[in-house]
Amino acid sequence: QAVLTQPSSLSASPGASASLTCTLRSGINVGAYRIYWYQQKPGSPPQYLLRYKSDSDKQQGSGVPSRFSGSNDASTNVGLLFISGLQSEDEADYYCAIWYSSAWVFGGGTRLTVL
Amino acid sequence: EVQLVESGGGLVEPGGSLRLSCAASGFTFSNYWMTWVRQAPGKGLEWVANIKENGGEKFYLDSVKGRFSISRDNAKNSLYLQMNSLRAEDTAVYYCARSPDGVDYWGQGTLVTVSS
Numbered sequence: 001q002a003v004l005t006q007p008s009s010l011s012a013s014p015g016a017s018a019s020l021t022c023t024l025r026s027g028i029n030v031g032a033y034r035i036y037w038y039q040q041k042p043g044s045p046p047q048y049l050l051r052y053k054s055d056s057d058k059q060q061g062s063g064v065p066s067r068f069s070g071s072n073d074a075s076t077n078v079g080l081l082f083i084s085g086l087q088s089e090d091e092a093d094y095y096c097a098i099w100y101s102s103a104w105v106f107g108g109g110t111r112l113t114v115l
Numbered sequence: 116e117v118q119l120v121e122s123g124g125g126l127v128e129p130g131g132s133l134r135l136s137c138a139a140s141g142f143t144f145s146n147y148w149m150t151w152v153r154q155a156p157g158k159g160l161e162w163v164a165n166i167k168e169n170g171g172e173k174f175y176l177d178s179v180k181g182r183f184s185i186s187r188d189n190a191k192n193s194l195y196l197q198m199n200s201l202r203a204e205d206t207a208v209y210y211c212a213r214s215p216d217g218v219d220y221w222g223q224g225t226l227v228t229v230s231s
Contacts, residue, residue: 104162
């Protein structure tokens, strides 16, 4: 089982909200890790969006709009990236990552389609 | 402005070697962990290696241990990745990245193709 699992795709309408999930493998407690989120558009390198561990331990990337936010759900062991007021420019691949066992681990990515 | 510019990619035969370089500017290079991340064509991101500010600690992806070596020259604001015994599965765009706490800035990447 992968350390981080993301759904391969998600679709949402302009103006709506989207929740992107990052499920941590059983035994890896979401509350113990900073989860980092990245956005990547075709032909470009990833860009850092934010990190979230708790409401007292979170960081927004430089210049990242506040409509991007993070959270987690301990009951399902999931990290979440929430995007409100979806715009066409939000269409991209989104990756989560954690520092685990002396290695950076990335999720497989979610392709968000805004249509 | 933080800038990371990779170079050294190209076509190499299986078993061959390449040395990637990354020129950093716009920040105090010696104060930051640095990282290499790769992305195979049409695939997701995969961390490769990272190195502490003074080069005293290094970590590697299991599949590249013993074949790849990360290093840095703080006097030249440069990061390197020496890649030996290259395999077809090492084919990817390799990104140089700054990683003080997660990865916050990425270069544009350099393509490495391993093929005969």
